[in-house]
Amino acid sequence: MKDIARDLGVSVITISKVLRNHPDVGDETRERVLARVKELDYRPNLAARSLVTGRTYLVGLVVPDLLHPFFAEIAKSLSEILRGSGYYLIISSSEEDPDIEEQEISQLLARRLDAIIIASCRSTVDLFFRIEKQKTPYVLIDRVLPGLAANFIGVDDEAVGRLATSHLIDIGCKRIAHIRGPETSTGIRRVEGYRRALAQTGRRVVDNYIITERKGDVDTKQRGADAMRELLGLNPRPDGVFCFNDPLAMGAMNYAIDQGIRIPEDIAVIGCGNLHYDDSLRVPLSSIDQHSRRIGEEAARIALGILNSKMPPRPETVVLQPELIVRRSTQRREAKQASSKTKSRS
Amino acid sequence: MKDIARDLGVSVITISKVLRNHPDVGDETRERVLARVKELDYRPNLAARSLVTGRTYLVGLVVPDLLHPFFAEIAKSLSEILRGSGYYLIISSSEEDPDIEEQEISQLLARRLDAIIIASCRSTVDLFFRIEKQKTPYVLIDRVLPGLAANFIGVDDEAVGRLATSHLIDIGCKRIAHIRGPETSTGIRRVEGYRRALAQTGRRVVDNYIITERKGDVDTKQRGADAMRELLGLNPRPDGVFCFNDPLAMGAMNYAIDQGIRIPEDIAVIGCGNLHYDDSLRVPLSSIDQHSRRIGEEAARIALGILNSKMPPRPETVVLQPELIVRRSTQRREAKQASSKTKSRS
DNA sequence: TTGAAAGCGCTACCAG
DNA sequence: CTGGTAGCGCTTTCAA
Numbered sequence: 001m002k003d004i005a006r007d008l009g010v011s012v013i014t015i016s017k018v019l020r021n022h023p024d025v026g027d028e029t030r031e032r033v034l035a036r037v038k039e040l041d042y043r044p045n046l047a048a049r050s051l052v053t054g055r056t057y058l059v060g061l062v063v064p065d066l067l068h069p070f071f072a073e074i075a076k077s078l079s080e081i082l083r084g085s086g087y088y089l090i091i092s093s094s095e096e097d098p099d100i101e102e103q104e105i106s107q108l109l110a111r112r113l114d115a116i117i118i119a120s121c122r123s124t125v126d127l128f129f130r131i132e133k134q135k136t137p138y139v140l141i142d143r144v145l146p147g148l149a150a151n152f153i154g155v156d157d158e159a160v161g162r163l164a165t166s167h168l169i170d171i172g173c174k175r176i177a178h179i180r181g182p183e184t185s186t187g188i189r190r191v192e193g194y195r196r197a198l199a200q201t202g203r204r205v206v207d208n209y210i211i212t213e214r215k216g217d218v219d220t221k222q223r224g225a226d227a228m229r230e231l232l233g234l235n236p237r238p239d240g241v242f243c244f245n246d247p248l249a250m251g252a253m254n255y256a257i258d259q260g261i262r263i264p265e266d267i268a269v270i271g272c273g274n275l276h277y278d279d280s281l282r283v284p285l286s287s288i289d290q291h292s293r294r295i296g297e298e299a300a301r302i303a304l305g306i307l308n309s310k311m312p313p314r315p316e317t318v319v320l321q322p323e324l325i326v327r328r329s330t331q332r333r334e335a336k337q338a339s340s341k342t343k344s345r346s
Numbered sequence: 347m348k349d350i351a352r353d354l355g356v357s358v359i360t361i362s363k364v365l366r367n368h369p370d371v372g373d374e375t376r377e378r379v380l381a382r383v384k385e386l387d388y389r390p391n392l393a394a395r396s397l398v399t400g401r402t403y404l405v406g407l408v409v410p411d412l413l414h415p416f417f418a419e420i421a422k423s424l425s426e427i428l429r430g431s432g433y434y435l436i437i438s439s440s441e442e443d444p445d446i447e448e449q450e451i452s453q454l455l456a457r458r459l460d461a462i463i464i465a466s467c468r469s470t471v472d473l474f475f476r477i478e479k480q481k482t483p484y485v486l487i488d489r490v491l492p493g494l495a496a497n498f499i500g501v502d503d504e505a506v507g508r509l510a511t512s513h514l515i516d517i518g519c520k521r522i523a524h525i526r527g528p529e530t531s532t533g534i535r536r537v538e539g540y541r542r543a544l545a546q547t548g549r550r551v552v553d554n555y556i557i558t559e560r561k562g563d564v565d566t567k568q569r570g571a572d573a574m575r576e577l578l579g580l581n582p583r584p585d586g587v588f589c590f591n592d593p594l595a596m597g598a599m600n601y602a603i604d605q606g607i608r609i610p611e612d613i614a615v616i617g618c619g620n621l622h623y624d625d626s627l628r629v630p631l632s633s634i635d636q637h638s639r640r641i642g643e644e645a646a647r648i649a650l651g652i653l654n655s656k657m658p659p660r661p662e663t664v665v666l667q668p669e670l671i672v673r674r675s676t677q678r679r680e681a682k683q684a685s686s687k688t689k690s691r692s
Numbered sequence: 693t694t695g696a697a698a699g700c701g702c703t704a705c706c707a708g
Numbered sequence: 709c710t711g712g713t714a715g716c717g718c719t720t721t722c723a724a
Binding site: 026 | 712
Binding site for chain 1: 390412418457599
C-alpha cells in the first residue's frame with residue numbers, strides 16, 4: 001500500500017511518520033500525504049505494526065457468560081475507558097467451562113494482547129502461571145484463586161453472604177436457606193458469610209438448606225426453579241432464601257409464586273448482583289449490589305497503569321464493599337434497612 | 347522463538363510445518379518438535395501468521411448495546427458456531443452512536459478481520475461502500491439500510507408491527523398507542539406494520555399516540571417510563587400499547603403499575619424481543635419473538651460460506667417470520683392466540 | 693522428507 | 709526534515 005502512496009514522490013517512511021503524528025515531517029508534505037490517504041481511504045495494517053512495535057493495543061476480557069447483565073455491565077464500562085486511552089477490547093465467553101476458558105485464553109495469548117482481564121471459572125492456578133510466563137499482564141475480576149498473587153478487583157464476597165443473611169435474620173426469618181453457587185471464590189465465600197451470619201446469632205446450619213448450583217451463572221432460570229422446588233419440599237420449610245445471584249433468585253421466585261407461595265410473607269428471597277431488572281420483577285427483588293461498573297473501571301485503571309509503566313508493579317488488590325438493596329421480596333413489618341458503602345484497598 | 351526451537355537441530359520451516367499439521371514431516375521429528383513446544387508452552391504469533399497468509403481467523407461483531415439481551419444472545423450463538431470452525435469473534439459496541447460505530451468499524455477494518463457482522467445504527471450507506479472497497483465481507487443483522495445490496499439476516503419488521511397491533515385489536519383494544527424506536531429499518535418498519543394493521547381494520551392513526559424514542563436500545567427503563575407518562579396524560583387515554591422492544595415495555599409497565607393503572611385491564615402492553623426475563627416481570631409481558639439465536643446462527647453460516655468460497659457470492663437475504671408470544675400483559679377475556687412460524691428466503 | 697530464499701506491511705535506528 | 713537499512717515472526721515456493 002505504501003508503494004501506491006509513493007506516487008507522491010516521498011518515501012514510505014515519511015508516510016509512516018505522518019500516520020503516527022511523528023513531528024519530524026514538513027507541513028506541506030504532511031498535507032499532501034494526508035490528502036492522498038483520505039482519498040484512498042487507506043488504513044495501516046495494524047497486525048504488521050504490532051509485529052514490529054510489540055504492542056497490539058488490544059485488551060482481552062474473558063467472562064463466564066455475556067448474557068449475564070453483571071458481566072455485560074463490566075464489559076461496557078471497561079470498553080469505554082479503554083477506548084479513551086486508545087485500547088480496544090476483545091470480549092470472549094467461557095460459558096462457565098474451564099476447558100473453553102483455557103482455549104480462549106490460549107487464543108488471546110497467541111494474539112499477543114497487551115493485557116487480559118479474567119473472571120475465571122477455573123479452580124487451579126496453573127493456567128495463570130502460564131500466562132505469567134508469557135509476560136502478559138492480567139487482572140482478575142470478580143473471582144480470585146487461592147494461592148495466586150495477582151491483580152484483583154471485586155467485591156468482598158464473605159460480606160455479601162453476611163449482609164444478605166443478616167438481613168433475612170433482621171426481618172424475622174427463622175429458617176434460612178441458601179442456593180449456593182459453584183466452587184469458585186464467589187460461591188465459596190458467600191456460603192462462608194452465610195454460615196458466619198447464622199453462627200453469630202446462635203443458629204444452626206442445616207445442610208438440607210444449602211442447595212448447590214454448579215454453574216451458577218448459566219441457564220439460571222430453570223436451575224433456580226429446581227432449587228426452590230427442592231426447598232419447598234423440605235419439612236420444616238425454609239422461610240427465607242439467600243440466592244447466589246439474581247437470575248437464580250428470579251427462577252426461584254417464579255417457581256414459588258406459581259405454587260401459590262407468597263413472597264415475602266411465606267418465604268423471603270434475596271439475591272445478589274442488583275441487576276437492572278430487579279425492580280421490575282413479579283416481586284421486586286432485594287439484592288446485594290456488587291458495583292459492576294466500578295469493577296470494570298478499576299480493572300481498566302489497573303490494566304492501563306501496568307501498560308504505561310515500564311516495570312511490572314506489584315499486584316494490586318481492590319476489594320469493594322457490597323451494599324444491601326431492599327425491595328419487596330424481603331419487606332416485612334420488622335424490616336430495618338442496613339447499608340454500607342465503604343471500600344478498602346490493600 | 348524459532349531460534350530457541352533450533353536447539354533441536356532442525357530448521358524453522360520444519361517447526362512451522364509441524365505446528366500446522368503439514369504432512370511433509372517425519373514422525374520422529376514431529377514428536378521431538380511437539381515435545382519441545384509443549385515444554386516451552388510455545389504459541390506461534392498469530393499476527394505474524396496473518397501478515398503472510400492474509401487471514402486473521404477473526405470475525406467482528408458490532409452491536410448497538412451489549413447489555414441488551416437480544417444482542418447478547420446473538421453474540422453467544424454466533425461465537426459458538428464460529429469457534430466450531432476455528433474462527434474467533436471480536437465483539438464491539440457502538441452504544442447506538444453512528445460516530446462510534448464508524449470508529450469501531452474502522453478499527454476492525456484496520457485489523458484486517460476476515461468478516462464483519464453489523465447491526466448498524468447508521469442511516470447512510472457510505473460507510474458500507476468503504477467496507478466493500480476494502481473487500482472485507484460483511485453481514486448485516488437486525489437492521490437493513492435502504493439501497494444497500496448486502497447480506498442480511500433478520501426478522502420481518504413490518505410483520506412484527508402488524509402482529510403486535512393486530513393482537514391488541516383482537517383482544518379488544520380501541521385506542522392503540524405505539525412507543526416507537528429510532529429511524530433505523532426496525533423502527534420504521536414496525537411503525538409501518540402498526541399503521542397498516544390499524545388501517546386494515548378501519549381505524550384512524552392518531553399522531554399523539556405515537557411516541558418516538560430515538561435511542562430505542564439504550565437507557566430503556568427511564569425512556570419507557572417517560573413515554574408511558576406521556577401516554578397516560580392523553581385524553582382519551584390509550585387502552586393498548588405496542589412498544590418497540592421489551593426493555594422499553596418494561597419501563598412503561600413499571601410506570602403504569604406505579605400509577606395504579608391495571609395491566610392488562612386498563613391498558614394492555616406488548617413488546618418485542620421475547621427476552622428471557624419477560625415471563626418474570628411484575629406483569630408477564632406479551633412479546634414478539636425475533637429468533638435471536640437463529641439470527642446469530644444464520645449470520646455465522648453466511649459468513650463462513652463467504653470465507654470458504656473463492657468468489658464473493660451474490661448477497662443473501664434471510665428474513666425470519668416473527669412469532670407472537672402471549673402472556674398476561676395482553677390477556678383479556680376475548681383473547682385469541684395467533685402464531686406464525688414460517689420463514690422465507692430470497 | 694527437509695530447508696534456503698524471499699517477502700507479508702510496517703517501524704526502529706541512524707545516516708544524510 | 710528526510711530516507712536507507714534491517715528486521716519483527718511467520719509462511720510460501722521450490723530446490724535439494
